[in-house]
Amino acid sequence: MTTETEYAIEVEQLTKRYSDDLLAVNGISFKVRKGEVFALLGPNGAGKTTTVEIIETIRRPTSGKVHLLGMDVTKEKRNIVPCIGVLPQGFSSFDRITVRETMLYYSRLFGGRNDDIDRLIALVNLEDKANEQYATLSGGLKQRLGIAIALVNDPKVVFLDEPTTGLDPRARREVWDVLLGLKKEGKTVFLTTHYMEEAELLADTVAIILSGRIIAMGSPAHLIESNADYLVLTLQSVDEKAFAVVGGLGFEPEQNNGRSLQVRVTHMDDIRKILNAMDIANASFLSMDVRKPNLEQVFLKLTGEALSEGDDGEKEAK
Amino acid sequence: MNLLVIGANLVVSLKCFYREKTAMFFTTMFPILLILVFGTIFMDDDNIHYNLCLQDLDQTGASAELAKGLASTGKFKVLPVDPAIDATKYVKDNKVNLVVVIPKDYEKSYTQYLLNDDLNASVTFRYVYDPSSSSVLEKMQLLNLVFATMNQEMSAKLPFIQTAQESIHTRKYRFLKFFIPGIIAMAIMTESLFGTVQVNTELRQKGIIRKLSTTPITRTDWILSSILHQIILAVISTTLMLLVSYTVFDVRLNINAWLPLFIVLDVFMFVGIGMILTRLVKEAQSASSAANAIMFPMMFLSGSFFPLEMMPDFLQKFAKVLPLYYLNEGLRASMVFQDNETALSYASTIGILAAIAFILGITVTRWEEGK
Numbered sequence: 001m002t003t004e005t006e007y008a009i010e011v012e013q014l015t016k017r018y019s020d021d022l023l024a025v026n027g028i029s030f031k032v033r034k035g036e037v038f039a040l041l042g043p044n045g046a047g048k049t050t051t052v053e054i055i056e057t058i059r060r061p062t063s064g065k066v067h068l069l070g071m072d073v074t075k076e077k078r079n080i081v082p083c084i085g086v087l088p089q090g091f092s093s094f095d096r097i098t099v100r101e102t103m104l105y106y107s108r109l110f111g112g113r114n115d116d117i118d119r120l121i122a123l124v125n126l127e128d129k130a131n132e133q134y135a136t137l138s139g140g141l142k143q144r145l146g147i148a149i150a151l152v153n154d155p156k157v158v159f160l161d162e163p164t165t166g167l168d169p170r171a172r173r174e175v176w177d178v179l180l181g182l183k184k185e186g187k188t189v190f191l192t193t194h195y196m197e198e199a200e201l202l203a204d205t206v207a208i209i210l211s212g213r214i215i216a217m218g219s220p221a222h223l224i225e226s227n228a229d230y231l232v233l234t235l236q237s238v239d240e241k242a243f244a245v246v247g248g249l250g251f252e253p254e255q256n257n258g259r260s261l262q263v264r265v266t267h268m269d270d271i272r273k274i275l276n277a278m279d280i281a282n283a284s285f286l287s288m289d290v291r292k293p294n295l296e297q298v299f300l301k302l303t304g305e306a307l308s309e310g311d312d313g314e315k316e317a318k
Numbered sequence: 319m320n321l322l323v324i325g326a327n328l329v330v331s332l333k334c335f336y337r338e339k340t341a342m343f344f345t346t347m348f349p350i351l352l353i354l355v356f357g358t359i360f361m362d363d364d365n366i367h368y369n370l371c372l373q374d375l376d377q378t379g380a381s382a383e384l385a386k387g388l389a390s391t392g393k394f395k396v397l398p399v400d401p402a403i404d405a406t407k408y409v410k411d412n413k414v415n416l417v418v419v420i421p422k423d424y425e426k427s428y429t430q431y432l433l434n435d436d437l438n439a440s441v442t443f444r445y446v447y448d449p450s451s452s453s454v455l456e457k458m459q460l461l462n463l464v465f466a467t468m469n470q471e472m473s474a475k476l477p478f479i480q481t482a483q484e485s486i487h488t489r490k491y492r493f494l495k496f497f498i499p500g501i502i503a504m505a506i507m508t509e510s511l512f513g514t515v516q517v518n519t520e521l522r523q524k525g526i527i528r529k530l531s532t533t534p535i536t537r538t539d540w541i542l543s544s545i546l547h548q549i550i551l552a553v554i555s556t557t558l559m560l561l562v563s564y565t566v567f568d569v570r571l572n573i574n575a576w577l578p579l580f581i582v583l584d585v586f587m588f589v590g591i592g593m594i595l596t597r598l599v600k601e602a603q604s605a606s607s608a609a610n611a612i613m614f615p616m617m618f619l620s621g622s623f624f625p626l627e628m629m630p631d632f633l634q635k636f637a638k639v640l641p642l643y644y645l646n647e648g649l650r651a652s653m654v655f656q657d658n659e660t661a662l663s664y665a666s667t668i669g670i671l672a673a674i675a676f677i678l679g680i681t682v683t684r685w686e687e688g689k
Binding site: 056057058078081082084086088089090091092093094095096097101104105106108109110111133149153 | 322323325326327329330333334337338524525526528529530531532533534535
């Protein structure tokens with residue numbers, strides 16, 4: 001029975017324990033509004049894939065409540081499935097079946113029509129590859145097909161588990177373009193990723209998960225604002241003596257990319273102070289850049305570890 | 319159960335099979351190759367004959383007559399060996415398994431026995447043989463039978479114990495007629511077992527099952543479409559085998575309602591075992607090994623290739639716990655002997671076994687990630 005609610009997903013005190021030693025998800029709670037792009041961001045083995053698979057009805061929780069469009073995921077799988085589209089982690093399909101046939105197959109599983117298929121193939125820019133077998137597609141094209149399949153039933157909520165993992169930068173950008181298109185269409189998208197820029201670019205809300213617990217949640221801007229009260233000044237192609245000059249003012253300059261200097265400052269006055277000192281000391285630089293920290297720096301601050309590409313979902317699944 | 323979903327799944331499975339040319343070739347051609355090979359070997363099974371190396375040390379009219387007599391049985395092609403050569407050396411040097419040596423005084427003893435009624439007169443033929451040869455004992459037994467018949471005729475008395483052969487079947491059957499139903503049962507077993515195990519483990523490993531579990535297809539739809547897929551393949555492969563055996567070897571088997579029933583039972587039995595294996599074995603590679611471990615003993619011990627009577631007693635008992643035995647015998651009862659009563663008895667047994675395997679298979683097959 002569907003209950004009208006402003007939230008597409010409601011997770012309350014969700015816990016998933018695989019064994020006595022392995023607690024994958026530890027009492028997490030969050031809500032995803034309808035029409036928003038929600039990103040669950042975390043390092044390998046943090047509990048992202050377990051969480052998303054419970055919401056997708058693939059796994060059962062140990063305890064806690066999970067509702068999707070007002071329906072209990074443990075009791076109403078049959079009603080939930082037609083409302084969701086899923087791109088599982090490490091998506092794969094039948095090697096010898098063409099793009100079009102694959103779309104047709106999944107469409108028939110949902111009792112769909114053929115005319116939707118051409119629209120979706122166009123949406124993910126696979127018209128040229130429509131008659132190619134899955135095995136012959138590149139990684140990026142396979143992921144785009146996976147996204148098209150996730151949309152084949154015109155779902156209310158789309159789950160994308162690590163949609164760009166393993167792709168080269170160009171293929172990643174192509175997938176992002178498709179996801180931005182979904183965002184424009186107003187779909188509710190639940191994204192798990194360990195790419196900061198992906199979450200920052202696409203998500204309305206980001207939840208950072210670490211060791212099965214959500215340690216921060218909010219819009220990317222809010223997370224940056226509330227967790228990084230400093231600016232980053234970068235001076236390109238600086239003199240050797242610049243480091244001594246900046247250090248002498250009580251800051252902690254770091255060498256970045258060869259001859260560039262990077263330093264954290266709290267106020268704009270600090271920047272002025274540094275530039276004056278450089279001028280007096282006759283220390284030259286080619287260009288300067290002042291930025292707020294990005295999500296990656298926030299993540300580093302919160303978790304104390306950098307994110308890297310890997311197979312956390314597989315680890316979790318095992 | 320959703321027929322549209324089952325149909326969609328069936329179409330994809332058949333396309334995957336058709337487009338995997340190597341797999342398709344081996345699945346359909348392997349049983350046909352077996353039929354061609356065994357058919358050629360046993361094409362002339364009523365006229366088995368052996369090469370017989372005969373060294374005539376006597377070199378007389380009587381010994382020449384004996385050689386002619388051996389050849390005229392139709393069981394031996396007589397190859398003369400030079401009397402000057404040592405028979406043992408000849409066997410070793412020429413890689414033959416037997417030389418029969420007619421002794422020097424054969425004609426003299428023969429005359430004494432027949433014309434002079436000297437009942438103590440006798441001759442001894444030496445069998446110089448290589449015991450490592452698998453067929454030499456059979457050849458010597460046949461020779462002994464021929465010589466026993468000759469002795470009997472020379473004694474001019476009717477044998478005291480005579481035999482009369484009465485087949486329970488009204489017609490004479492060729493070996494190939496027994497062989498082909500066994501190959502049909504074996505081919506369907508291979509396709510169903512391997513098809514189920516390999517496809518399911520591969521799809522699970524690739525995460526396709528996980529993706530499918532987020533669509534409306536149910537475990538029942540999936541299993542039913544797999545069964546239909548295997549039944550279609552089994553019908554195609556059985557038709558091909560019957561066509562080849564009829565056109566190439568003129569083997570005429572009775573096609574009746576028992577054939578489709580046994581095909582369906584064969585598929586259910588081994589798809590069921592395949593599902594159980596898929597649950598137990600995680601990796602596609604180990605799944606193939608597990609399927610082989612089940613399939614090979616079944617192939618050789620259940621009487622697909624040769625009669626069970628050739629096996630030791632304990633293996634014959636063991637064969638009767640193998641499901642393929644009931645399929646082999648059931649198909650033979652219906653296709654060769656048209657014995658409905660026996661076919662029904664085998665169909666009932668395999669029906670019960672198939673139901674158990676299939677229900678167990680369904681029970682252990684997991685669609686969602688349970689943990």
